[in-house]
Amino acid sequence: MSMVAARNTRYDCIVVGGGHNGLVCAAYLARGGRSVLVLEAAGQVGGAAVTREFAPGFRVSACAHLLHLMPGTLMRELGLSAQGLKFAAEQLPTTALSSDGLHLSLGAEGLTQRAPADVTAFAEWQGLAQRLAGALQPLLAEAPPRLGTGAWRERALLARLGWHIRRLGKRDMRELLRIGGMNVQDLLEERFESPLLKGALALNAVLGTNLGPRSPGTVAALLYRVAAGGGREALAQPQGGLGGLSDALARVATAAGVQIRTQAVVKRILVSADRASGVVLASGEEIAADVVVSSADPKTTFLGLLGVEHLDAGFVRRVTQLRTRGLAAKLHLALERLPQFAGLETQALRGRLLLAPSTDYIERAFNHAKYGEFSAAPMLEITLPTLADPTLAPPGKHVLSAIVQYAPYSLRSGWEGERQRFTDLVIDTIAGFAPELRACVHSAELLTPPDIEREFRITGGHWHHAELALDQFFMVRPVPGAAQYRAPVAGLYLCGAGCHPGGGVMGVAGRNAARQVLREAA
């Protein structure tokens, strides 16, 4: 990709941050006829969707490790496959691990085998969840409306949302209203018997959040995952890891005319006459633009890059009140060989392995985090990406990548003294299912939330930039006064996961922001 930009050029738009949302936004802006420069602080694009080496010869998707939220329409619109995006594996299976070796494969077949009483209930739930998700999807696809403007577009959006929910019919609509604010534990107790099934669904609800299964709003989090995933749990592993996706996005953007500069650390967003007028880099270089779009998290953008003196005090207070502390750690293991997992076929190992054998197990793991401790028995989402994509490791060797909860951002005893203890604890936990694991480990890397904050420049190390909860969602995401991607300072926009509809690796915030810029800014 072209890393060279003509100096002293003025751009229509500067995009701060070359993560997936920044790249998606830049591509749409360039296709809309704007001259666009993307400034990425790291040595490669991708942000938290990046593949990098963590041990000699071993590479891993360093933050996000599966793709399931990016809408197919978005990927087709961008033409990602034409720019080389390939999948090493699609429709990944999910297996809930059980200490007795009687693991549960999520799906009709696995349930018939292990939890026959839940087969019908699971199908019913999937049907309901898909119908509700279908009604909520339009809410995710568009910029949230603003209330009280009386503008035709805003009214039409609200009317469309109301219509989609109304169209659910009386029974589903009532159920949506009933369960919308509930905790997922209560919902699962109502519907299912198998602790493994309940644990797996609860994990889906709380993964990447500051919530436990008994926290209010976790049903909404579960429905969000279904709705954002296009109504299906379609998990995919890009060839070359998540960095493969980002590289393809960068090629799409470059093909559209976007210039990308890496190792370009933006220090400040420049403001003149109450309008964003460009950026200044850490090197001191100033670059002028009519519009600045930031894919950095809201706290970084407003408190760090823009500066509070350009903002109203009430707005600043709302930004500081955003809940942005991450609670998920990432473990990467370089394996000399693949250990045996008792009771698991190779096909299952290519998918997602969940260690969350019951909702109580997750809640107990969460309890520690409430008091600034890491979980004594953590909840895990484990993948072995090298089974589908051997290019990530030297021949015959393997990589294990796991999301680990809960690991609080502010560990009471401090992470430095505890890193090794927690790493060992997680490895031992996995070794409970693969006894030879210890002997296979060549090296290990643990990324705690403070590490994620440092490496990916996300305040608090929260994947979603800001907790995804009802009070930080839709018309109030990230905060009232910036929920339509538009900052209070003219010419400044947000396009990161801190905006509606959030993230994982989704790209919709980037696309919606670009549309907003194209609608509003000349």
Added chain:
Amino acid sequence: MLTMSEPHFRQPLLKTPFHERSRALSQVDSFVPWSGYTTVDVFTTVEQEYFAIRNATSVYDLTPMVKYRIAGPDALRFLNRLMTRDLRKLAPGKVAYSVWCDDSGHLIDDGTVFCLAANEYRLCTGERQLDWLCASSIGFDVEIAEVTEEVAALAVQGPTSCALLRALGLDGVERLKPFELGQFELATLPIMVSRTGFTGDLGYELWMRTADAERVWDALMEAGRSRGVRPIGSRALNIARIEAGFLLPNLDFVSASHTLRIGSERSPLELGLGWLVDFGKGHFTGRRALLREQQRGPERLLVGLDIEGNKAAHNALLYADRAGRTQVGSVTSAAWSPTTKRNLALAMVDAPHFATGATVWAEIYLNRELVWQRRMARARIVERPFYAPPRRRATPPADF
């Protein structure tokens, strides 16, 4: 003052350091709560006290005014982002009246900023503001501390006030121009004097340590005996401040931190305080909202009214027509003005009826020995202040 032996729940209203002195001089035992303190409403009669303001020297206990110390490397930047005025122009030794707004450009409060030294200020306000000040301080290196209980204050106002202070040995006080402050000694007690006030007359405000309060009071009363000094309560002051055209929170506007009903907040532009809003100084909280409001034009404006007759138009509704068919506003403060011999009011009037010189009709209710009558009185919109004697600005002031 609150003492350890008297926990706050046994003493719902605090006593100012002048309380015992005030109680001794109070003839009608009329006290009212103000900002958590018990304060004097009337000492003798409202008329007697009012004429002390205009013809001699009045002494008013303003200790309950809430005071904050604001200091630190970013104190000026912090204040300039908080306030609508450009405080970069406020040098040490100067005082500025200013207002501050929320994000929507609605008025939170007004107050005076005393610049004591570079990046060291005292803010004096009607109501407690710590929450908003703390919110506004995010991102600024500034320390904010409430010093209300540490600093006692007296307003010494009236034509003989300067002479009285000079008689107390405050040499050079006559050189203070309006909105200037100076440090003095009163019988070895350190005292800060600012040429500020709420009467629209010649006058000063005295700021002292709480422990020195009674000695300062006694010295004023003693030296003022031949100059007609008189302690006054809030009712006499209210007449004077209406004549001067000054606004009072909760009468002429309600702070946006307290309003519950949408539309009852007020912007500085609506309150006729547009002269305090400096759009050119850079960003401050509420600037963008106020700019939009200015471009739209105000929907209502606080104006002065000169009303026919001599019955004060308390709470009167205002109409465009004598028949009272179209309501165009209402009176917020009203008084018969003894000095100008005019029936005055401050009123909020809807666009487009607020132009100076325009006429509206005030609906005044009269109580004639419990027989109520309604009067429609012609009211002319006039410039404020209603009363502005040249002596309020004269430096040095006349000697007595």
